[in-house]
Amino acid sequence: MDFEDIYQEYFKEVYLYIRSLSRDENIAEEITQEAFFKALKAIKNFDGSKDIRAWLFTIAKNTYFSHYKRNKRQIDLDVEKESGIGVQIVNHLMNEEDAFIVHQFLHSMNEPYKEVFSLRTFGELSFEKIGSLFGKSAGWARVTYYRARKQIIEYMEEMDDERG
Amino acid sequence: MMKEVKCTIIQDVLPLYIDEVVSQDTKEMVDQHLQHCEVCQKVYEKMKRKLYIPAENKASIFKKINKKMRKKKVIISMVSVFATAIILFGAFAYVFYYERVIPYSDDLMRIESQNDNQLVSRYFGESYAGVNLTHPMPLEINGEKKNVSFIYYTETIADSPTRMLINNEKNLNEQEYIFELPESEKIDAVYYADFDVEKITSEKDSWDSVVKRAVLIWEK
Numbered sequence: 001m002d003f004e005d006i007y008q009e010y011f012k013e014v015y016l017y018i019r020s021l022s023r024d025e026n027i028a029e030e031i032t033q034e035a036f037f038k039a040l041k042a043i044k045n046f047d048g049s050k051d052i053r054a055w056l057f058t059i060a061k062n063t064y065f066s067h068y069k070r071n072k073r074q075i076d077l078d079v080e081k082e083s084g085i086g087v088q089i090v091n092h093l094m095n096e097e098d099a100f101i102v103h104q105f106l107h108s109m110n111e112p113y114k115e116v117f118s119l120r121t122f123g124e125l126s127f128e129k130i131g132s133l134f135g136k137s138a139g140w141a142r143v144t145y146y147r148a149r150k151q152i153i154e155y156m157e158e159m160d161d162e163r164g
Numbered sequence: 165m166m167k168e169v170k171c172t173i174i175q176d177v178l179p180l181y182i183d184e185v186v187s188q189d190t191k192e193m194v195d196q197h198l199q200h201c202e203v204c205q206k207v208y209e210k211m212k213r214k215l216y217i218p219a220e221n222k223a224s225i226f227k228k229i230n231k232k233m234r235k236k237k238v239i240i241s242m243v244s245v246f247a248t249a250i251i252l253f254g255a256f257a258y259v260f261y262y263e264r265v266i267p268y269s270d271d272l273m274r275i276e277s278q279n280d281n282q283l284v285s286r287y288f289g290e291s292y293a294g295v296n297l298t299h300p301m302p303l304e305i306n307g308e309k310k311n312v313s314f315i316y317y318t319e320t321i322a323d324s325p326t327r328m329l330i331n332n333e334k335n336l337n338e339q340e341y342i343f344e345l346p347e348s349e350k351i352d353a354v355y356y357a358d359f360d361v362e363k364i365t366s367e368k369d370s371w372d373s374v375v376k377r378a379v380l381i382w383e384k
């Protein structure tokens with residue numbers, strides 16, 4: 001796994017995240033690429049205290065803002081973070097092999113569950129924004145998110161059961 | 165009493181119920197249902213539970229990246245060591261074993277007849293890598309039958325007439341290079357030419373064509 005894999009793995013999520021801010025597909029793609037370029041240069045500074053998606057989203061968001069500052073355009077800075085999303089991202093929650101299995105599962109979830117879950121959990125976007133990204137309602141995003149959660153909870157329970 | 169609501173409907177609104185974005189009526193409906201429906205209670209408990217997931221961060225990803233990079237590095241370094249060894253061996257072989265024919269020059273090599281009619285080839289260069297010569301063989305040259313011997317010297321980068329590479333001391337080898345020609349009493353002429361016996365035995369070349377490109381360096 002190298003940076004290209006990270007790019008492959010997270011591009012879509014970062015792209016959707018920026019799409020939720022800019023609503024312009026071309027700009028979102030451009031910003032996403034620039035963000036990954038920045039992330040590549042800064043990868044040594046990634047200390048691992050956050051989840052990598054949260055880190056990538058932060059870089060992408062900053063890239064987006066500085067892009068607009070450069071272009072001297074007005075944008076709404078209402079990216080207020082949602083609180084109480086019911087998911088806690090924890091370091092050293094389990095041993096590394098198990099953590100890796102969980103990560104694999106998160107990556108293997110089908111669209112739109114994976115994207116919705118990621119945008120909600122790591123991007124802390126509102127259901128309204130997530131819904132509109134997919135051309136759906138906030139209710140749809142909420143239900144989808146809860147279904148994704150359910151899949152993850154059940155998967156992790158199964159893992160625990162297997163360990164006994 | 166309200167009409168009994170189906171579990172599927174309750175479960176559909178549970179996300180909204182948990183997030184507290186339902187109307188008072190819906191909230192009461194769900195509350196009522198949950199009081200007596202164990203199945204939906206379980207679903208509700210599970211859905212409400214805080215989900216803990218391991219952070220996908222340096223510890224997990226970068227260890228994997230680093231491991232792979234290290235593996236890659238080990239492979240790359242092994243490959244480069246191997247490649248270097250091959251190149252060095254190639255260079256070594258090239259310097260010490262790659263033989264080229266020394267072009268004829270009359271101040272570098274001369275055929276001389278010694279007292280007992282023994283023909284010798286005298287070499288005046290600093291060094292050479294090898295000398296190749298043939299027994300005399302009958303060949304027709306310009307209509308005349310002659311017993312002809314062929315000779316050529318080879319050089320490598322290490323061993324050459326000038327011996328640039330390993331000639332530390334001047335005139336280290338004062339010895340002269342003398343090589344006796346076999347069956348020299350039979351020889352009518354000696355030619356200097358590059359020849360390959362294998363080519364001649366496989367009939368890709370012939371002594372007749374060798375003699376045409378050869379230099380006559382001694383004649384009776």
